[in-house]
Amino acid sequence: MLICNFVSVLLGVSVAIAIRSGKPPSDNCGMLRGNSTERRYNLQILGTDYxxxxxxxxxxxxxxVVWLVNHPEELKLYTRNRFQLMEDIKSEKMFKRFTNQTWRSDLCAVIVDFDGLNLRQMFVEPAVKLALQNINDLQLLIDFISYGVVVNANHVAHQLLNIAKPLASSLMERVEIHGxxxxxxxxxxxxKIPRSQLPLNLGGFKDFKPIATCDQI
Structure with missing residues:
Protein backbone atom coordinates (compact mmCIF):
# COMPACT_ATOMS: atom_id res chain seq x y z
CA MET A 1 0.00 0.00 0.00
CA LEU A 2 1.63 3.07 -1.12
CA ILE A 3 0.73 6.63 -0.28
CA CYS A 4 0.97 10.42 -0.66
CA ASN A 5 1.50 12.85 -3.59
CA PHE A 6 1.49 11.22 -7.00
CA VAL A 7 4.48 11.62 -9.26
CA SER A 8 2.59 13.90 -11.69
CA VAL A 9 -0.76 15.54 -12.29
CA LEU A 10 -1.37 13.25 -15.23
CA LEU A 11 -0.79 10.14 -13.15
CA GLY A 12 -3.06 11.51 -10.46
CA VAL A 13 -5.83 12.07 -13.00
CA SER A 14 -5.41 8.58 -14.44
CA VAL A 15 -5.73 7.00 -10.99
CA ALA A 16 -8.84 9.06 -10.25
CA ILE A 17 -10.37 7.93 -13.55
CA ALA A 18 -9.47 4.33 -12.75
CA ILE A 19 -11.26 4.54 -9.40
CA ARG A 20 -14.40 5.93 -11.04
CA SER A 21 -14.35 3.39 -13.85
CA GLY A 22 -14.01 0.43 -11.51
CA LYS A 23 -11.22 -1.01 -13.69
CA PRO A 24 -8.02 0.17 -12.00
CA PRO A 25 -4.54 -1.15 -12.69
CA SER A 26 -3.94 -3.64 -9.91
CA ASP A 27 -1.22 -5.70 -8.32
CA ASN A 28 -1.30 -9.47 -7.80
CA CYS A 29 -3.61 -8.96 -4.80
CA GLY A 30 -6.17 -7.02 -6.83
CA MET A 31 -5.23 -3.71 -5.17
CA LEU A 32 -5.16 -0.43 -7.05
CA ARG A 33 -1.60 0.84 -7.00
CA GLY A 34 -0.54 4.34 -6.02
CA ASN A 35 2.91 5.79 -6.66
CA SER A 36 4.30 7.12 -3.40
CA THR A 37 6.34 5.40 -0.72
CA GLU A 38 6.00 8.04 2.02
CA ARG A 39 3.79 5.75 4.10
CA ARG A 40 2.93 2.08 3.83
CA TYR A 41 -0.37 0.41 4.64
CA ASN A 42 0.19 -3.13 3.54
CA LEU A 43 -0.95 -6.54 4.62
CA GLN A 44 0.81 -9.81 3.93
CA ILE A 45 -0.29 -13.30 3.06
CA LEU A 46 2.35 -15.20 5.00
CA GLY A 47 1.69 -18.86 4.27
CA THR A 48 -0.47 -21.53 5.86
CA ASP A 49 -1.25 -22.81 9.33
CA TYR A 50 -1.39 -26.47 10.38
CA VAL A 65 -3.99 6.52 10.35
CA VAL A 66 -3.42 10.13 11.47
CA TRP A 67 -1.45 10.80 8.29
CA LEU A 68 -4.00 8.96 6.20
CA VAL A 69 -7.06 10.91 7.35
CA ASN A 70 -5.21 14.13 6.51
CA HIS A 71 -4.58 13.05 2.90
CA PRO A 72 -7.99 12.74 1.17
CA GLU A 73 -6.78 11.26 -2.13
CA GLU A 74 -4.78 8.57 -0.42
CA LEU A 75 -7.67 7.89 1.95
CA LYS A 76 -9.97 7.45 -1.06
CA LEU A 77 -7.56 4.94 -2.57
CA TYR A 78 -7.19 3.12 0.74
CA THR A 79 -10.99 2.95 1.15
CA ARG A 80 -11.42 1.56 -2.34
CA ASN A 81 -8.79 -1.12 -1.78
CA ARG A 82 -10.17 -2.00 1.64
CA PHE A 83 -13.61 -2.56 0.13
CA GLN A 84 -12.13 -4.64 -2.69
CA LEU A 85 -10.18 -6.78 -0.23
CA MET A 86 -13.32 -7.57 1.74
CA GLU A 87 -15.27 -8.45 -1.40
CA ASP A 88 -12.47 -10.68 -2.68
CA ILE A 89 -12.24 -12.57 0.62
CA LYS A 90 -16.02 -13.04 0.75
CA SER A 91 -16.11 -14.35 -2.81
CA GLU A 92 -12.99 -16.51 -2.21
CA LYS A 93 -11.18 -14.69 -5.03
CA MET A 94 -8.35 -13.39 -2.86
CA PHE A 95 -6.62 -16.67 -2.12
CA LYS A 96 -7.44 -18.21 -5.49
CA ARG A 97 -5.28 -15.55 -7.14
CA PHE A 98 -2.22 -17.54 -6.13
CA THR A 99 -2.60 -20.59 -8.34
CA ASN A 100 0.48 -22.38 -7.05
CA GLN A 101 -1.07 -22.67 -3.60
CA THR A 102 -3.14 -25.66 -2.50
CA TRP A 103 -4.64 -24.06 0.59
CA ARG A 104 -8.32 -23.92 1.36
CA SER A 105 -9.82 -20.64 0.18
CA ASP A 106 -12.95 -20.44 2.31
CA LEU A 107 -11.29 -19.67 5.67
CA CYS A 108 -8.18 -17.81 6.75
CA ALA A 109 -6.27 -17.18 9.94
CA VAL A 110 -5.56 -13.57 10.88
CA ILE A 111 -2.65 -12.07 12.81
CA VAL A 112 -3.00 -8.46 13.94
CA ASP A 113 0.31 -6.92 15.00
CA PHE A 114 0.01 -3.68 16.98
CA ASP A 115 3.77 -3.13 17.22
CA GLY A 116 4.39 0.60 16.69
CA LEU A 117 0.96 1.85 17.78
CA ASN A 118 1.30 5.00 19.87
CA LEU A 119 -0.87 7.39 21.86
CA ARG A 120 -0.81 10.00 19.09
CA GLN A 121 -3.31 7.91 17.14
CA MET A 122 -5.87 8.28 19.93
CA PHE A 123 -5.92 12.09 19.97
CA VAL A 124 -7.37 12.59 16.47
CA GLU A 125 -11.04 11.63 16.26
CA PRO A 126 -11.12 10.78 12.51
CA ALA A 127 -8.03 8.60 13.01
CA VAL A 128 -9.67 6.72 15.88
CA LYS A 129 -12.77 6.18 13.72
CA LEU A 130 -10.63 4.79 10.91
CA ALA A 131 -8.73 2.52 13.30
CA LEU A 132 -12.05 1.22 14.63
CA GLN A 133 -13.29 0.71 11.08
CA ASN A 134 -10.23 -1.44 10.35
CA ILE A 135 -11.22 -3.68 13.28
CA ASN A 136 -14.89 -3.64 12.28
CA ASP A 137 -13.92 -4.80 8.78
CA LEU A 138 -12.55 -7.98 10.33
CA GLN A 139 -15.85 -8.40 12.19
CA LEU A 140 -17.68 -8.23 8.85
CA LEU A 141 -15.44 -11.06 7.63
CA ILE A 142 -16.13 -13.24 10.67
CA ASP A 143 -17.61 -16.06 8.56
CA PHE A 144 -14.34 -16.30 6.66
CA ILE A 145 -11.94 -16.18 9.62
CA SER A 146 -11.13 -19.43 11.40
CA TYR A 147 -9.34 -17.64 14.25
CA GLY A 148 -7.34 -14.53 15.00
CA VAL A 149 -4.28 -13.71 17.07
CA VAL A 150 -3.45 -10.21 18.29
CA VAL A 151 0.17 -9.61 19.28
CA ASN A 152 2.10 -6.66 20.71
CA ALA A 153 -1.02 -5.16 22.23
CA ASN A 154 0.26 -2.28 24.37
CA HIS A 155 -1.97 -0.09 26.56
CA VAL A 156 -3.03 1.99 23.54
CA ALA A 157 -4.04 -1.13 21.61
CA HIS A 158 -6.00 -2.41 24.61
CA GLN A 159 -7.88 0.91 24.77
CA LEU A 160 -8.70 0.64 21.08
CA LEU A 161 -9.84 -2.98 21.41
CA ASN A 162 -12.03 -2.09 24.39
CA ILE A 163 -13.71 0.66 22.37
CA ALA A 164 -14.18 -1.78 19.48
CA LYS A 165 -15.80 -4.53 21.56
CA PRO A 166 -19.41 -3.40 21.00
CA LEU A 167 -18.76 -3.31 17.24
CA ALA A 168 -16.82 -6.56 17.03
CA SER A 169 -18.04 -8.78 19.86
CA SER A 170 -18.24 -11.93 17.70
CA LEU A 171 -14.74 -11.35 16.40
CA MET A 172 -13.33 -10.83 19.89
CA GLU A 173 -14.67 -14.24 20.93
CA ARG A 174 -12.55 -15.82 18.20
CA VAL A 175 -9.36 -13.86 18.88
CA GLU A 176 -6.48 -14.43 21.29
CA ILE A 177 -5.00 -11.16 22.57
CA HIS A 178 -1.36 -11.07 23.63
CA GLY A 179 0.76 -8.28 25.07
CA LYS A 192 -1.10 -22.76 15.42
CA ILE A 193 1.32 -21.84 12.65
CA PRO A 194 4.58 -23.55 11.62
CA ARG A 195 7.77 -21.56 12.16
CA SER A 196 8.53 -21.84 8.44
CA GLN A 197 5.41 -19.80 7.67
CA LEU A 198 6.31 -16.80 9.83
CA PRO A 199 8.76 -13.87 9.67
CA LEU A 200 11.49 -13.49 12.26
CA ASN A 201 9.63 -10.90 14.36
CA LEU A 202 6.73 -13.33 14.78
CA GLY A 203 8.89 -16.29 15.74
CA GLY A 204 9.82 -17.47 12.26
CA PHE A 205 13.01 -17.42 10.22
CA LYS A 206 15.24 -14.56 9.10
CA ASP A 207 15.10 -15.54 5.43
CA PHE A 208 11.29 -15.88 5.42
CA LYS A 209 9.46 -14.52 2.37
CA PRO A 210 5.68 -14.01 2.37
CA ILE A 211 3.56 -15.36 -0.45
CA ALA A 212 2.30 -11.85 -1.19
CA THR A 213 2.50 -8.29 0.09
CA CYS A 214 -0.67 -6.35 -0.69
CA ASP A 215 -0.34 -2.56 -0.77
CA GLN A 216 -3.58 -0.78 0.02
CA ILE A 217 -2.20 2.57 -1.16
Missing part, protein backbone atom coordinates in the same frame (compact mmCIF):
# COMPACT_ATOMS: atom_id res chain seq x y z
CA UNK A 51 -4.93 -26.73 8.95
CA UNK A 52 -3.74 -25.52 5.53
CA UNK A 53 -5.62 -22.24 5.87
CA UNK A 54 -3.91 -19.08 4.56
CA UNK A 55 -2.47 -16.79 7.22
CA UNK A 56 -2.95 -13.04 6.74
CA UNK A 57 -0.93 -10.47 8.68
CA UNK A 58 -2.38 -7.02 9.38
CA UNK A 59 0.43 -4.86 10.87
CA UNK A 60 -2.04 -2.27 12.18
CA UNK A 61 0.48 -0.75 14.57
CA UNK A 62 2.52 0.52 11.64
CA UNK A 63 -0.42 2.04 9.76
CA UNK A 64 -0.26 5.80 10.35
CA UNK A 180 4.19 -7.04 24.09
CA UNK A 181 6.25 -9.86 25.62
CA UNK A 182 7.12 -11.97 22.59
CA UNK A 183 8.68 -14.68 24.76
CA UNK A 184 5.17 -15.45 25.95
CA UNK A 185 3.13 -15.19 22.78
CA UNK A 186 5.55 -16.68 20.22
CA UNK A 187 5.25 -20.21 21.70
CA UNK A 188 1.45 -19.86 21.56
CA UNK A 189 1.56 -18.68 17.96
CA UNK A 190 3.80 -21.59 16.95
CA UNK A 191 1.16 -24.02 18.21
Missing amino acids: ENSPVVLFPLGKWD TNSRRWIPQLLK
Whole structure:
Protein backbone atom coordinates (compact mmCIF):
# COMPACT_ATOMS: atom_id res chain seq x y z
CA MET A 1 0.00 0.00 0.00
CA LEU A 2 1.63 3.07 -1.12
CA ILE A 3 0.73 6.63 -0.28
CA CYS A 4 0.97 10.42 -0.66
CA ASN A 5 1.50 12.85 -3.59
CA PHE A 6 1.49 11.22 -7.00
CA VAL A 7 4.48 11.62 -9.26
CA SER A 8 2.59 13.90 -11.69
CA VAL A 9 -0.76 15.54 -12.29
CA LEU A 10 -1.37 13.25 -15.23
CA LEU A 11 -0.79 10.14 -13.15
CA GLY A 12 -3.06 11.51 -10.46
CA VAL A 13 -5.83 12.07 -13.00
CA SER A 14 -5.41 8.58 -14.44
CA VAL A 15 -5.73 7.00 -10.99
CA ALA A 16 -8.84 9.06 -10.25
CA ILE A 17 -10.37 7.93 -13.55
CA ALA A 18 -9.47 4.33 -12.75
CA ILE A 19 -11.26 4.54 -9.40
CA ARG A 20 -14.40 5.93 -11.04
CA SER A 21 -14.35 3.39 -13.85
CA GLY A 22 -14.01 0.43 -11.51
CA LYS A 23 -11.22 -1.01 -13.69
CA PRO A 24 -8.02 0.17 -12.00
CA PRO A 25 -4.54 -1.15 -12.69
CA SER A 26 -3.94 -3.64 -9.91
CA ASP A 27 -1.22 -5.70 -8.32
CA ASN A 28 -1.30 -9.47 -7.80
CA CYS A 29 -3.61 -8.96 -4.80
CA GLY A 30 -6.17 -7.02 -6.83
CA MET A 31 -5.23 -3.71 -5.17
CA LEU A 32 -5.16 -0.43 -7.05
CA ARG A 33 -1.60 0.84 -7.00
CA GLY A 34 -0.54 4.34 -6.02
CA ASN A 35 2.91 5.79 -6.66
CA SER A 36 4.30 7.12 -3.40
CA THR A 37 6.34 5.40 -0.72
CA GLU A 38 6.00 8.04 2.02
CA ARG A 39 3.79 5.75 4.10
CA ARG A 40 2.93 2.08 3.83
CA TYR A 41 -0.37 0.41 4.64
CA ASN A 42 0.19 -3.13 3.54
CA LEU A 43 -0.95 -6.54 4.62
CA GLN A 44 0.81 -9.81 3.93
CA ILE A 45 -0.29 -13.30 3.06
CA LEU A 46 2.35 -15.20 5.00
CA GLY A 47 1.69 -18.86 4.27
CA THR A 48 -0.47 -21.53 5.86
CA ASP A 49 -1.25 -22.81 9.33
CA TYR A 50 -1.39 -26.47 10.38
CA GLU A 51 -4.93 -26.73 8.95
CA ASN A 52 -3.74 -25.52 5.53
CA SER A 53 -5.62 -22.24 5.87
CA PRO A 54 -3.91 -19.08 4.56
CA VAL A 55 -2.47 -16.79 7.22
CA VAL A 56 -2.95 -13.04 6.74
CA LEU A 57 -0.93 -10.47 8.68
CA PHE A 58 -2.38 -7.02 9.38
CA PRO A 59 0.43 -4.86 10.87
CA LEU A 60 -2.04 -2.27 12.18
CA GLY A 61 0.48 -0.75 14.57
CA LYS A 62 2.52 0.52 11.64
CA TRP A 63 -0.42 2.04 9.76
CA ASP A 64 -0.26 5.80 10.35
CA VAL A 65 -3.99 6.52 10.35
CA VAL A 66 -3.42 10.13 11.47
CA TRP A 67 -1.45 10.80 8.29
CA LEU A 68 -4.00 8.96 6.20
CA VAL A 69 -7.06 10.91 7.35
CA ASN A 70 -5.21 14.13 6.51
CA HIS A 71 -4.58 13.05 2.90
CA PRO A 72 -7.99 12.74 1.17
CA GLU A 73 -6.78 11.26 -2.13
CA GLU A 74 -4.78 8.57 -0.42
CA LEU A 75 -7.67 7.89 1.95
CA LYS A 76 -9.97 7.45 -1.06
CA LEU A 77 -7.56 4.94 -2.57
CA TYR A 78 -7.19 3.12 0.74
CA THR A 79 -10.99 2.95 1.15
CA ARG A 80 -11.42 1.56 -2.34
CA ASN A 81 -8.79 -1.12 -1.78
CA ARG A 82 -10.17 -2.00 1.64
CA PHE A 83 -13.61 -2.56 0.13
CA GLN A 84 -12.13 -4.64 -2.69
CA LEU A 85 -10.18 -6.78 -0.23
CA MET A 86 -13.32 -7.57 1.74
CA GLU A 87 -15.27 -8.45 -1.40
CA ASP A 88 -12.47 -10.68 -2.68
CA ILE A 89 -12.24 -12.57 0.62
CA LYS A 90 -16.02 -13.04 0.75
CA SER A 91 -16.11 -14.35 -2.81
CA GLU A 92 -12.99 -16.51 -2.21
CA LYS A 93 -11.18 -14.69 -5.03
CA MET A 94 -8.35 -13.39 -2.86
CA PHE A 95 -6.62 -16.67 -2.12
CA LYS A 96 -7.44 -18.21 -5.49
CA ARG A 97 -5.28 -15.55 -7.14
CA PHE A 98 -2.22 -17.54 -6.13
CA THR A 99 -2.60 -20.59 -8.34
CA ASN A 100 0.48 -22.38 -7.05
CA GLN A 101 -1.07 -22.67 -3.60
CA THR A 102 -3.14 -25.66 -2.50
CA TRP A 103 -4.64 -24.06 0.59
CA ARG A 104 -8.32 -23.92 1.36
CA SER A 105 -9.82 -20.64 0.18
CA ASP A 106 -12.95 -20.44 2.31
CA LEU A 107 -11.29 -19.67 5.67
CA CYS A 108 -8.18 -17.81 6.75
CA ALA A 109 -6.27 -17.18 9.94
CA VAL A 110 -5.56 -13.57 10.88
CA ILE A 111 -2.65 -12.07 12.81
CA VAL A 112 -3.00 -8.46 13.94
CA ASP A 113 0.31 -6.92 15.00
CA PHE A 114 0.01 -3.68 16.98
CA ASP A 115 3.77 -3.13 17.22
CA GLY A 116 4.39 0.60 16.69
CA LEU A 117 0.96 1.85 17.78
CA ASN A 118 1.30 5.00 19.87
CA LEU A 119 -0.87 7.39 21.86
CA ARG A 120 -0.81 10.00 19.09
CA GLN A 121 -3.31 7.91 17.14
CA MET A 122 -5.87 8.28 19.93
CA PHE A 123 -5.92 12.09 19.97
CA VAL A 124 -7.37 12.59 16.47
CA GLU A 125 -11.04 11.63 16.26
CA PRO A 126 -11.12 10.78 12.51
CA ALA A 127 -8.03 8.60 13.01
CA VAL A 128 -9.67 6.72 15.88
CA LYS A 129 -12.77 6.18 13.72
CA LEU A 130 -10.63 4.79 10.91
CA ALA A 131 -8.73 2.52 13.30
CA LEU A 132 -12.05 1.22 14.63
CA GLN A 133 -13.29 0.71 11.08
CA ASN A 134 -10.23 -1.44 10.35
CA ILE A 135 -11.22 -3.68 13.28
CA ASN A 136 -14.89 -3.64 12.28
CA ASP A 137 -13.92 -4.80 8.78
CA LEU A 138 -12.55 -7.98 10.33
CA GLN A 139 -15.85 -8.40 12.19
CA LEU A 140 -17.68 -8.23 8.85
CA LEU A 141 -15.44 -11.06 7.63
CA ILE A 142 -16.13 -13.24 10.67
CA ASP A 143 -17.61 -16.06 8.56
CA PHE A 144 -14.34 -16.30 6.66
CA ILE A 145 -11.94 -16.18 9.62
CA SER A 146 -11.13 -19.43 11.40
CA TYR A 147 -9.34 -17.64 14.25
CA GLY A 148 -7.34 -14.53 15.00
CA VAL A 149 -4.28 -13.71 17.07
CA VAL A 150 -3.45 -10.21 18.29
CA VAL A 151 0.17 -9.61 19.28
CA ASN A 152 2.10 -6.66 20.71
CA ALA A 153 -1.02 -5.16 22.23
CA ASN A 154 0.26 -2.28 24.37
CA HIS A 155 -1.97 -0.09 26.56
CA VAL A 156 -3.03 1.99 23.54
CA ALA A 157 -4.04 -1.13 21.61
CA HIS A 158 -6.00 -2.41 24.61
CA GLN A 159 -7.88 0.91 24.77
CA LEU A 160 -8.70 0.64 21.08
CA LEU A 161 -9.84 -2.98 21.41
CA ASN A 162 -12.03 -2.09 24.39
CA ILE A 163 -13.71 0.66 22.37
CA ALA A 164 -14.18 -1.78 19.48
CA LYS A 165 -15.80 -4.53 21.56
CA PRO A 166 -19.41 -3.40 21.00
CA LEU A 167 -18.76 -3.31 17.24
CA ALA A 168 -16.82 -6.56 17.03
CA SER A 169 -18.04 -8.78 19.86
CA SER A 170 -18.24 -11.93 17.70
CA LEU A 171 -14.74 -11.35 16.40
CA MET A 172 -13.33 -10.83 19.89
CA GLU A 173 -14.67 -14.24 20.93
CA ARG A 174 -12.55 -15.82 18.20
CA VAL A 175 -9.36 -13.86 18.88
CA GLU A 176 -6.48 -14.43 21.29
CA ILE A 177 -5.00 -11.16 22.57
CA HIS A 178 -1.36 -11.07 23.63
CA GLY A 179 0.76 -8.28 25.07
CA THR A 180 4.19 -7.04 24.09
CA ASN A 181 6.25 -9.86 25.62
CA SER A 182 7.12 -11.97 22.59
CA ARG A 183 8.68 -14.68 24.76
CA ARG A 184 5.17 -15.45 25.95
CA TRP A 185 3.13 -15.19 22.78
CA ILE A 186 5.55 -16.68 20.22
CA PRO A 187 5.25 -20.21 21.70
CA GLN A 188 1.45 -19.86 21.56
CA LEU A 189 1.56 -18.68 17.96
CA LEU A 190 3.80 -21.59 16.95
CA LYS A 191 1.16 -24.02 18.21
CA LYS A 192 -1.10 -22.76 15.42
CA ILE A 193 1.32 -21.84 12.65
CA PRO A 194 4.58 -23.55 11.62
CA ARG A 195 7.77 -21.56 12.16
CA SER A 196 8.53 -21.84 8.44
CA GLN A 197 5.41 -19.80 7.67
CA LEU A 198 6.31 -16.80 9.83
CA PRO A 199 8.76 -13.87 9.67
CA LEU A 200 11.49 -13.49 12.26
CA ASN A 201 9.63 -10.90 14.36
CA LEU A 202 6.73 -13.33 14.78
CA GLY A 203 8.89 -16.29 15.74
CA GLY A 204 9.82 -17.47 12.26
CA PHE A 205 13.01 -17.42 10.22
CA LYS A 206 15.24 -14.56 9.10
CA ASP A 207 15.10 -15.54 5.43
CA PHE A 208 11.29 -15.88 5.42
CA LYS A 209 9.46 -14.52 2.37
CA PRO A 210 5.68 -14.01 2.37
CA ILE A 211 3.56 -15.36 -0.45
CA ALA A 212 2.30 -11.85 -1.19
CA THR A 213 2.50 -8.29 0.09
CA CYS A 214 -0.67 -6.35 -0.69
CA ASP A 215 -0.34 -2.56 -0.77
CA GLN A 216 -3.58 -0.78 0.02
CA ILE A 217 -2.20 2.57 -1.16
